[in-house]
Amino acid sequence: MDHPSLLALFEAYLTAERRASLHTVVAYTTDVTQLIDYLSEQIPEKIATAVTGQDLRGWMMALAKEGLSHRSINRKMAALRAFYAFLATKGLMVERPTDVLKSLKGKKRLPIFFQEKELLAFLDQYLFPVNFPGLRDRLILELLYGTGMRLAELVALCQTDINLENGTVKVLGKRDKARMIPFPKPLIQLITAYIREKEKLDHPPTPQLIVTNTGKPAYPMFIYRVVKKYLAPTIRSSQHSPHIFRHTFATHLLDKGADLQAIKDLLGHASLSATQIYTHNSLTRLKEIFKKAHPRAEES
Structure with a gap:
């Protein structure tokens, strides 16, 4: 199945089955689209349903080098977990490459308060x-x-x-x-x-x-x-x-x-x-x- 079809099915899954908010649907589909763009540029022989955990780690490292915050990277990990969980439930993948991903820990910000x-x-x-x-x-x-x-x-x-x-x-x-x-x-x-x-x-x-x-x-x-x-x-x-x-x-x-x-x-x-x-x-x-x-x- 080609990438546009996968994205369309994923979007429908988030909306109808997960009942996700419009904000979440847009954010998650955007993140998966960015992964697909990364694969086409860096690993053109790979399609989204054939990636490994190492491939996903490579993308995470690339995002970190670009200066993306740990919160944004963790959000993209959440999108990928939802995407590959969807593929697994539909029988399009046997193993989930996201199982090896671990959320990044960042420095905690002190709460802002009024004097x-x-x-x-x-x-x-x-x-x-x-x-x-x-x-x-x-x-x-x-x-x-x-x-x-x-x-x-x-x-x-x-x-x-x-x-x-x-x-x-x-x-x-x-x-x-x-x-x-x-x-x-x-x-x-x-x-x-x-x-x-x-x-x-x-x-x-x-x-x-x-x-x-x-x-x-x-x-x-x-x-x-x-x-x-x-x-x-x-x-x-x-x-x-x-x-x-x-x-x-x-x-x-x-x-x-x-x-x-x-x-x-x-x-x-x-x-x-x-x-x-x-x-x-x-x-x-x-x-x-x-x-x-x-x-x-x-x-x-």
Whole structure:
């Protein structure tokens, strides 16, 4: 079978059987097309169904020499694994050459977070409009910082998940694992005012807590726009996204002496290793304080 036919079948497989998103379908078919182009240039006698693990490793090495990041290379490996798994299920290959491929490990980047003084000054001093959009936008920012919940968790949050009496919110995290997160007391008044205004909207009610101006459930890009609208002009940071609030929540808790296990539970991490990356930020901050404060810190 020729390469165009294989690609067409693979695309159909991703769409119909894997039910992959359009983004994934485009990315994976592009990656496989790049592999085919590489084979035609470097190993013209080879077709995609006859490659070996060594051939694929050669392509990975070539990509690395070109300066492609380990994340991009790993993404291409994932595309190849899906492609050759597809060929195997269709009986077009017996062995999978991708079995010898191992994902590359790169240097972990420290989480970006907002500085405490800057963020608190903004939240305390910014004059949000005293109407439904203003209350909602402020609630989005306060919930993200006050609970550390994920973007998807905020979008899916229902009004019934909020317990105003004991100041907690029930969040449904990854793998449908529920957890309870306490939230700051000032949020009780804000949530109450927001719900009051939300009920005045002339639109069919929805169970989701956060809704748009037209009363429809909020979606990820909507939350992104709200965060960027308020923080990009006011808070110094290389990024202004909802997820930065999650990093900020964890870092600020750790800076104040919170137990790492407790932070893990609040974030909904499956293991403590995922939470430990925040200790690097706190250690960096402590080193800076030490250099400024200790009399012998600058001695050679």
